[in-house]
Amino acid sequence: MPVLRPAPDWTVSGWLNAAGPIALEDFKGRVIFALAFQMLCPGCATHALPQALRVRAAFAEDELVVIGLHTVFEHHEAQGSNEALGAFLHEYKIRFPVAIDAASDDGGIPQTMRAYDMQGTPTTILIDRAGNRRLQRFGHIDDLSLGAMIGTLLAEAGD
Numbered sequence: 001m002p003v004l005r006p007a008p009d010w011t012v013s014g015w016l017n018a019a020g021p022i023a024l025e026d027f028k029g030r031v032i033f034a035l036a037f038q039m040l041c042p043g044c045a046t047h048a049l050p051q052a053l054r055v056r057a058a059f060a061e062d063e064l065v066v067i068g069l070h071t072v073f074e075h076h077e078a079q080g081s082n083e084a085l086g087a088f089l090h091e092y093k094i095r096f097p098v099a100i101d102a103a104s105d106d107g108g109i110p111q112t113m114r115a116y117d118m119q120g121t122p123t124t125i126l127i128d129r130a131g132n133r134r135l136q137r138f139g140h141i142d143d144l145s146l147g148a149m150i151g152t153l154l155a156e157a158g159d
Contacts, residue, residue, distance in 0.1 A: 004132040011102045011111035016086055018097040024131065027065045031153045032127035036069040039088040041121045047140050048122030049092060056096055063154055068098035071113040071121065128153050
């Protein structure tokens with residue numbers, strides 16, 4: 001049995017597609033599919049974000065939450081405005097909540113990206129009903145494998 005690691009809290013500067021601030025704790029009892037992305041990341045725009053939309057469509061919202069994390073670690077000038085991100089989300093019809101990762105004090109890796117020790121974007125994170133990080137994978141995951149992982153987490157009883 002793998003050692004379960006509680007998912008670290010996110011440090012964000014704001015939210016889009018959300019009525020107000022959101023905490024991971026708000027979703028205890030549900031599985032969380034989180035996608036760390038950058039709007040100028042080709043793999044994010046062509047593979048990861050469309051996959052997140054498919055996940056959102058395939059599973060009931062009362063069982064599985066889909067959340068985006070816009071984490072900018074490069075091209076800050078082009079991706080840094082909330083208005084540009086809002087337009088991007090509108091253009092790609094992304095309606096699930098998207099957090100904006102808080103910038104680091106040194107201008108390097110954003111705070112949540114650093115807390116999760118991410119390698120880059122896209123990064124897919126699955127958090128179980130009890131708030132434990134069960135998967136964190138950089139790069140593409142095929143739909144069938146991802147669906148099986150989500151199904152396994154949904155089948156587990158929550159605490």
